[in-house]
Amino acid sequence: MTKTTRKMKKKARKTGSKACARTLILTLVLAGAALLCPAQMQPPVIGQETLMTRAIRGVVLTDRGEPVPGAIILLKNMKTLQVRSFIAQNDGTYHFYGLSADINYELRAQNNGLTSKIKNVSVFDSHKLITVNLKLVKKLKT
Numbered sequence: 001m002t003k004t005t006r007k008m009k010k011k012a013r014k015t016g017s018k019a020c021a022r023t024l025i026l027t028l029v030l031a032g033a034a035l036l037c038p039a040q041m042q043p044p045v046i047g048q049e050t051l052m053t054r055a056i057r058g059v060v061l062t063d064r065g066e067p068v069p070g071a072i073i074l075l076k077n078m079k080t081l082q083v084r085s086f087i088a089q090n091d092g093t094y095h096f097y098g099l100s101a102d103i104n105y106e107l108r109a110q111n112n113g114l115t116s117k118i119k120n121v122s123v124f125d126s127h128k129l130i131t132v133n134l135k136l137v138k139k140l141k142t
Contacts, residue, residue, distance in 0.1 A: 005015055008028040013055075023051070024065060024127070025086070052100065052102070053097075053098050053099060053100065053101060053128075054099050054100075054101050054102050054127065054128050054129065054130060055095060055096060055097045055098070055128065055129050055130070056075070056093060056095070056096045056099060056105065056107065056121055056128075056129075056130045056131075056132055057093065057094065057095040057129065057131055057132075058093070058107075058131050058132040058134060059087065059088075059090045059091070059092045059093050059094075059133050059134075060073065060092045060094065060109040060111070060116070060133075060134050060135075060136065061092060061133060061134070061135045061136070062135070063135060063136065063137050066092075067088075067091050067092025067093075067138060068088060068092050068109070068111050069088055069089065069090045069091070069092055070088060070101075071092065071094075071109045071110065071111035071134075071136065072085055072087060072088075072090040072109065072110050073078045073085065073086045073087075073088060073094045073107065073108075073109045073134065074107070074108055074109070074112065075096050075099075075105055075107055076105060076106040076107075077103055077105060078103065078104040078105060079103045079104070080105060082137055083086065084096065088109070088111075097100065100125075101123065102123055103123065104121065104123055105120070106118050106119070106120055107119045107120075107121065107132055107134065107136040108120075108121065108134065109136060110136070111131060111136055113139055114129075114134055114136040114137070114139060115137075115138060115139070116134040116136050116137065117134075117135075117137065117138075119132050119134065
């Protein structure tokens with residue numbers, strides 16, 4: 001083995017050790033930073049109320065005031081435009097829990113070709129539990 005080859009191998013070992021040490025230090029720094037970061041928030045359990053959440057509930061009614069079991073209630077998040085749905089219970093009631101208090105929502109119900117007017121729930125409504133009854137009055141547009 002020549003002198004130049006020995007020097008190159010020695011330099012490669014040193015460089016490899018430095019790279020390994022840098023990787024180890026970076027790993028430790030990132031692991032420490034991860035410990036300082038708060039854990040991801042879990043969605044609230046149904047029915048659980050927190051300081052920043054609210055709930056919307058109500059009844060879906062016919063134009064004569066009778067409850068509509070099986071009606072579909074659509075809740076639209078006006079920030080993300082995500083839509084959640086709920087099927088009304090046998091007494092026409094529905095509920096959405098764990099909703100953000102700093103987001104506006106739109107609600108409407110539909111059943112058998114009929115729909116309700118769109119109802120808005122504003123960020124300015126500071127109630128923890130908001131009641132919105134929906135009345136099926138007009139035909140769905142097709």
